[in-house]
Each structure stands twice: as structure tokens, then as C-alpha cells.
Amino acid sequence: MNNLSIKIKILLIVILSLICLSATSIYILNGVFKTRSQAVSSLNTAEDIIKQSEFIHELQKERGYSAGFIANGKDADKNLKEQRAKVDGVLSKLSNKDELSSELNSIRAKVDNKESFALIAPKFHDMIENTLIFENSLASSSEPDMKDNLARIFSISKIKEYFGIT
DSSP states (O other), rough: TTTSSSSHHHHHHHHHHHHHHHHHHHHHHHHHHHHHHHHHHHHHHHHHHHHHHHHHHHHHHHHHHHHHHHHHGGGGGHHHHHHHHHHHHHHHTTTTTTHHHHHHHHHHHHHHHOOOOOHHHHHHHHHHHHHHHHHHHHHHOOOOOHHHHHHHHHHHHHHHHHTTTT
């Protein structure tokens, strides 16, 4: 090392410093990209859960209009059609829309045939319950703090469903 010129010694120090700086920068950038991808994933999950919750809310209203349609006939027909359009609008945005639409169409056919609402109401309830289960499965892939908050929200949603609050 004593045989090297001052120019080479300074160059070695600079190169070694640049290598350390580059390694540190790569480490920091890797952490930033991981955090960003987790944030995007959490955002997508949250957006899907919000859409699922909106679907549940609109479906609960359709359930009420369906009961009115079966009981009153043509008087409630207009309201039911408007509500079905709202439900279909929300349904089209969901990630599990294919699964839900076939089940919803079978329930709607029974409502249109004016079958007993006592037999139809549990089908609405089961559909809402399955949507809550699907939301819960979406939340299970989230960050731990987000999981806790979502668990609280799902508990409130279940309570609302059991008590019929829309």
C-alpha cells in the first residue's frame, strides 16, 4: 500500500465509498418499493371491500323492496326495478360478480314469480353472509393493523345484517 501513489489511494477511497453508497441506496430503494407494493395491495383490498360493502347495502334495500313487491304487487314494481338497477351497477364493479350474479338472478326469478318471501328472505341473507365471508377472505391477506380494523368493520356489518339495519 505504501508503494501506491496518492492519486491511486484517493481513487480507491472514492471507489470504496461509492460502492458503500450504492449498496446503501439499493437497500433503501428496495425497502421503498416493498412498502409501495404493500400500500398498493392494501389500497386495492380496501377498495374491493368498500365495493362489497356497498353491494351488501344495496342488496339489503332490494330485499326490502322485494318484500314490498310480493306483498303489494304492481305498486312496488317501479321501486324494485330502480333498486335492481342500483344493485346491478354496484355488482358490475365487484371482483366476484360472476358468482354473485347467478345466485342473484335465481333469487330475482323467485321474487318475480311472487314465491313466499319467507322462503326467499333466507336466500338474501345467505348471499349477504357469503359476501361478508368473501370480504373477510380479502382482508386476511392484509397487513396486521389493517386486519384488526377490518375485523371490527365486519363485526359491525354482521350485527347490522342480523338486526336488519340497512
